[in-house]
Amino acid sequence: MSRRTALLFICLILAAIIIQVSLLPVFILTPFKPDMLLVVMVFVALRGSFQTGAPVAWLLGMLDDTFSGLYLGLNGATFLISFLVIKNVSDRLYADSAILFVLTVTGVTLAGFTLNMLLIVMFTTSPGIAYSMVSDLLPRTLVNAFVASLVTTFPGFDSHVETP
Secondary structure, eight states: OOOOOOHHHHHHHHHHIIIIIIIIHEEEEEEGGGOOHHHHHHHHHSSSSSHHHHHHHHHHHHHHHHHHSSSHHHHHHHHHHHHHHHHHHHTSOOOOHHHHHHHHHHHHHHHHHHHHHHHHHOOOOSSSSSHHHHHTTTHHHHHHHHHHHHTTTTTTTOOOOOOO
16 A cells, blocks of 8 residues: 555544534434445445455444543444455455445445444443334435445546545
């Protein structure tokens, strides 16, 4: 990976964090905020190598935990498990497909919700958190799929460039 690619990727992550943490909460209600770091993680999982992608997926999940205020490590574990599953399957698929990208973001959103719900129910005693999470599932899934479809329209999405 060249320095230019690494710098571009770091700028992409910083832009996603700034948009997700400070810009979107001002204008959009909570259930309709997209998870930009999840979209970046799915892109890395479909396009990147295993050696650099796994630490990046865990780091993106930890950043998501840090800025969301949830339990530290919850999204880190979820992103890493999702990355491993995607990476195991994506070697057999055409990873440059826009439809595959949107479907993968949708599936990871649903799987991440299920895994987060399982971990929260196992390790906490918060009675109302399950209801609040379930009520946000459909809007969050649809918004993440919409953002993933917007990402596929960016120039260069269909060209294969090795990401970290």
